[in-house]
Amino acid sequence: MKPTLVLDYSPDSLLIHWLVLEKECPLDVVMQDPFPTEEVIRAPYYQDGDILIYDHATLVQFLQERFPGETLLPSDPASRAQIRQACTLIGDPETSIFSEIEEILDTGSEYLAGRKFTLLDIFAGVWLSEHYTLDNSSVRSYWERISQRPAFIKASQ
Numbered sequence: 001m002k003p004t005l006v007l008d009y010s011p012d013s014l015l016i017h018w019l020v021l022e023k024e025c026p027l028d029v030v031m032q033d034p035f036p037t038e039e040v041i042r043a044p045y046y047q048d049g050d051i052l053i054y055d056h057a058t059l060v061q062f063l064q065e066r067f068p069g070e071t072l073l074p075s076d077p078a079s080r081a082q083i084r085q086a087c088t089l090i091g092d093p094e095t096s097i098f099s100e101i102e103e104i105l106d107t108g109s110e111y112l113a114g115r116k117f118t119l120l121d122i123f124a125g126v127w128l129s130e131h132y133t134l135d136n137s138s139v140r141s142y143w144e145r146i147s148q149r150p151a152f153i154k155a156s157q
Contacts (some may be wrong), residue, residue, distance in 0.1 A: 001030045002026055002027055003026075003027050003028070003047065003048035003051075004027065004028045004030055004043075004046070004047045004048070005017075005020060005025075005027045005028070005029050005030070005044065005046050006030045006032050006043045006044065006045050006047070007029060007030070007031055007032065007043050007044050008031065008032045008033070008042070008043040008044070009031075010043070010044070010124050011127075011129075011130050012044055012056045012100075013043055013044040013125050014129070014139055014155055015056075015060075015123065015126045016044040016056070016059060016060070016063070016121050017029065017044075017088070017123060017128070017154075017155035018125070018151055018152055018155040019060065019063055019064075019072070019119070019122055020063060020067070021065075021150075021151035021152075021154055021155055022070055022072060022117075022122065022149070022151040023067050023069040023070045023072065024069050024070065025063060025066075025067040025069065027046075029140065033090075038049075041054045042054075043054070044059060045059070046053075046059055046062065046063070057088075058089075060086050061149065068080060072117070072118050072120055072122070073118040074113070074116075074118070081111070081116055081117055082117075083120045086112070086120050087119060087120055087123040087125075090120075090123045090124055090127050098132070101124060101139065102138065102139055103143060103144050105136070105138035105139055105141075106136075107137045108138075111142075111146075113123055115148070117149070120130070121146055125143070125145075125146045125147065125152060127154075128143050129147070
């Protein structure tokens with residue numbers, strides 16, 4: 001029996017779903033009612049026998065380590081740490097990282113960490129899908145590129 005990933009229609013679930021689709025993780029994905037009455041643990045969460053992981057940040061790291069597949073982090077520890085830190089800042093309502101996103105994309109960078117699609121792009125993509133009107137042409141072009149990825153399209157359905 002495959003491990004199970006339980007999702008709902010929240011931004012956190014979109015992020016986790018996009019991540020597992022990019023990595024092609026062999027999981028059974030179950031969509032949960034957005035307002036479960038019987039559930040003690042809210043989606044997204046991962047369950048494999050006695051293993052239950054429901055903290056969003058822990059789940060992201062666990063999936064990266066558990067399913068090596070497509071690597072969404074660089075091999076260099078310092079670069080990985082910088083991407084993880086930026087991912088945390090994107091989700092922090094008290095931190096405005098949008099100006100930094102604009103600056104990076106205005107330099108002509110294809111993705112936020114350079115030429116390769118990374119976990120940072122998934123975090124930014126989910127944030128942009130929820131919060132930004134895409135007035136900046138570099139950001140709009142970036143959004144159009146990442147939102148056409150097959151994994152994002154499938155995760156958004």
